[in-house]
Amino acid sequence: MKILPVLPILLPMATAVLSVLFRVDERRAHGVALGGAVLHLVAGILLLATVLEQEVLALWVGNWPAPFGICLVADYLSAVMVVITAVIHTTMIVYARLDIDPQQVRTGFYPFMQILTAAVCGAFLTGDLFNLYVWFEVILMASFGLLVMGHRPGRLTGAVKYVTVNLISTIFFITAIGLIYGLTGTLNMADLHTKVAGVENTALLTAAAMLLMIAFGIKAALFPLFFWLPAAYHTLPVSVSAFFAGMLSKVGVYALIRMFTLVFTTNTGVTHTTLLVVAALTMLFGVVGAASQMEMRRILSFHIISQVGYMVLGLALFTPLALAGAIVYLVHHIIVKANLFLVSGLVRQAGGAFNLKHVGGLYKTHGLLAVGFIIPAFALAGFPPLSGFWAKLLIIRASLESQQYTLAVLAAAVGLLTVFSMTKIWSEAFWKQSPTEDPKTPVKHPLSAWMLTPVLALGLITILLGLFMEPVIRFAVFAAGQLMDPQPYITAVLGGGR
Amino acid sequence: METLLAYLVGFMFAAAIYLMLSGVLVKFVFGFVLIGNAVNLLIFTAGRLTHIHPPLISQGRTTLTTPASNALPQALILTAIVIGFAMVTFLLVLLYRTYSRTGTLDADDAPFLEEIVENAPGTASGSKPNESDPS
Numbered sequence: 001m002k003i004l005p006v007l008p009i010l011l012p013m014a015t016a017v018l019s020v021l022f023r024v025d026e027r028r029a030h031g032v033a034l035g036g037a038v039l040h041l042v043a044g045i046l047l048l049a050t051v052l053e054q055e056v057l058a059l060w061v062g063n064w065p066a067p068f069g070i071c072l073v074a075d076y077l078s079a080v081m082v083v084i085t086a087v088i089h090t091t092m093i094v095y096a097r098l099d100i101d102p103q104q105v106r107t108g109f110y111p112f113m114q115i116l117t118a119a120v121c122g123a124f125l126t127g128d129l130f131n132l133y134v135w136f137e138v139i140l141m142a143s144f145g146l147l148v149m150g151h152r153p154g155r156l157t158g159a160v161k162y163v164t165v166n167l168i169s170t171i172f173f174i175t176a177i178g179l180i181y182g183l184t185g186t187l188n189m190a191d192l193h194t195k196v197a198g199v200e201n202t203a204l205l206t207a208a209a210m211l212l213m214i215a216f217g218i219k220a221a222l223f224p225l226f227f228w229l230p231a232a233y234h235t236l237p238v239s240v241s242a243f244f245a246g247m248l249s250k251v252g253v254y255a256l257i258r259m260f261t262l263v264f265t266t267n268t269g270v271t272h273t274t275l276l277v278v279a280a281l282t283m284l285f286g287v288v289g290a291a292s293q294m295e296m297r298r299i300l301s302f303h304i305i306s307q308v309g310y311m312v313l314g315l316a317l318f319t320p321l322a323l324a325g326a327i328v329y330l331v332h333h334i335i336v337k338a339n340l341f342l343v344s345g346l347v348r349q350a351g352g353a354f355n356l357k358h359v360g361g362l363y364k365t366h367g368l369l370a371v372g373f374i375i376p377a378f379a380l381a382g383f384p385p386l387s388g389f390w391a392k393l394l395i396i397r398a399s400l401e402s403q404q405y406t407l408a409v410l411a412a413a414v415g416l417l418t419v420f421s422m423t424k425i426w427s428e429a430f431w432k433q434s435p436t437e438d439p440k441t442p443v444k445h446p447l448s449a450w451m452l453t454p455v456l457a458l459g460l461i462t463i464l465l466g467l468f469m470e471p472v473i474r475f476a477v478f479a480a481g482q483l484m485d486p487q488p489y490i491t492a493v494l495g496g497g498r
Numbered sequence: 499m500e501t502l503l504a505y506l507v508g509f510m511f512a513a514a515i516y517l518m519l520s521g522v523l524v525k526f527v528f529g530f531v532l533i534g535n536a537v538n539l540l541i542f543t544a545g546r547l548t549h550i551h552p553p554l555i556s557q558g559r560t561t562l563t564t565p566a567s568n569a570l571p572q573a574l575i576l577t578a579i580v581i582g583f584a585m586v587t588f589l590l591v592l593l594y595r596t597y598s599r600t601g602t603l604d605a606d607d608a609p610f611l612e613e614i615v616e617n618a619p620g621t622a623s624g625s626k627p628n629e630s631d632p633s
Binding site: 130137140161171178185 | 526537541545570593
């Protein structure tokens with residue numbers, strides 16, 4: 001199946017068109033979106049299975065040979081990211097059944113969501129820098145649409161911050177593209193890998209690399225460019241915020257990993273050392289920022305930032321083990337973080353508020369919800385045997401092997417502070433007596449299966465990932481090997497595949 | 499010619515950054531338009547500026563014989579212009595809506611500084627969260 005790499009982009013696009021037609025009828029729109037999401041998931045798994053067999057898949061769109069045409073490339077990392085996107089997308093569509101009100105469906109929630117998914121997959125699969133820029137813009141446009149839906153107070157000011165900062169990021173991105181094209185005459189990533197080595201003006205090349213780092217750093221919410229994220233995410237509908245939290249900042253991390261393993265490896269002394277410092281500060285500031293918050297989704301937003309720090313740390317150390325750790329972390333984090341955001345919606349449902357001061361006593365009244373929270377929470381904090389433990393272990397071990405002892409200590413300490421935040425949510429929302437209700441006659445708000453099932457399903461995936469970590473790590477090590485030695489990738493794109 | 503354009507791009511960047519940092523969001527829009535054009539000029543310059551020969555391969559040959567400017571950056575700019583246009587349109591509508599809600603577009607004013615927006619507790623009734631107000 002030659003067309004396989006393009007399916008994860010085409011299917012959601014087609015579903016988007018279909019769901020525009022059905023947007024008046026809430027139930028049918030949901031049915032169409034869910035069907036599209038499941039098909040997308042199947043396509044993603046097929047792609048992953050094929051990539052496992054053939055290592056790298058390349059597709060020249062329009063049959064223009066690389067480096068002139070745009071090509072889609074699926075290696076291990078791309079394929080696994082596509083599958084994770086599909087998993088999160090499917091679960092959040094299930095959750096959206098009751099989370100999104102009819103008015104938002106009519107405004108076009110499902111089409112926006114599908115286009116966003118298509119664009120995220122496009123960003124993971126493209127092998128062309130300018131095409132990556134275009135996908136980033138599509139992501140932005142779709143996320144803008146989702147951001148301003150509905151009338152919750154504070155949403156518009158949050159959206160203004162999100163929009164302006166992200167627009168600046170695209171400006172940095174395209175400036176870097178202009179410089180890189182001027183220096184090398186190509187924008188195909190595989191072609192860039194070979195051409196970059198021959199560039200004489202290395203100072204300008206490093207400047208372009210730094211511009212790209214800023215652009216992707218804003219997307220990934222790295223220190224000191226993270227302020228827009230906690231300002232915007234808590235104003236979104238819960239299911240949308242789960243997708244944003246899981247996927248969008250990770251697109252930035254993916255782009256960083258791709259560019260700084262495939263293209264910009266000639267001057268690691270500057271680029272990767274900068275990333276190292278930035279990663280350390282990101283971990284620290286994210287977790288400290290979370291400590292002072294009382295709104296559940298803002299706590300979780302700050303934790304996205306600190307967790308992104310771990311992934312970038314894995315990239316910055318630039319050893320095979322560290323990269324494998326970063327990949328495991330990506331997979332683990334996307335599932336866990338999306339799950340926690342979904343849980344926050346259920347906490348609001350059950351307790352009446354996102355603010356931890358106003359809820360309490362959920363452990364007594366909603367046992368299943370407590371289970372649904374405690375799995376991702378402690379996976380995030382890094383408790384064995386859940387997936388977060390292994391991801392953290394790999395990163396810390398890699399930093400020890402690279403003799404970055406301070407960073408290893410910092411990574412462990414940040415894990416400890418994460419426990420602090422998670423136990424804060426636990427004791428406030430679940431153990432504390434409810435501040436509004438009489439403890440003797442607890443009112444039990446019923447939770448819908450549409451919302452509880454996705455939470456428990458993602459929790460199950462977290463547990464399974466933790467228990468069957470060995471094949472996952474083997475996969476990640478192989479994927480990291482592909483990133484460290486991109487020769488098969490380049491051959492698949494440029495040489496003789498046709 | 500390249501030097502001149504380089505200075506122009508630099509100047510436009512400086513002016514745009516000044517506008518964007520002013521803290522007034524309408525000025526931000528102007529800055530964004532300006533910086534978008536500056537970047538387009540930058541890409542244009544990166545493709546070299548030769549206006550004497552069109553980049554056409556003469557008959558019987560497979561490569562260009564005369565130095566010509568690269569046509570690809572110009573195609574890239576077209577894409578960037580279209581995307582930038584859409585972004586500016588969206589930004590203007592967003593700012594208009596924000597202004598009609600909050601009555602201000604100064605980023606230092608209270609509506610933009612408010613960190614926590616929380617509805618009163620105990621509003622969750624039934625299975626559907628109350629996402630929207632009646633307006």
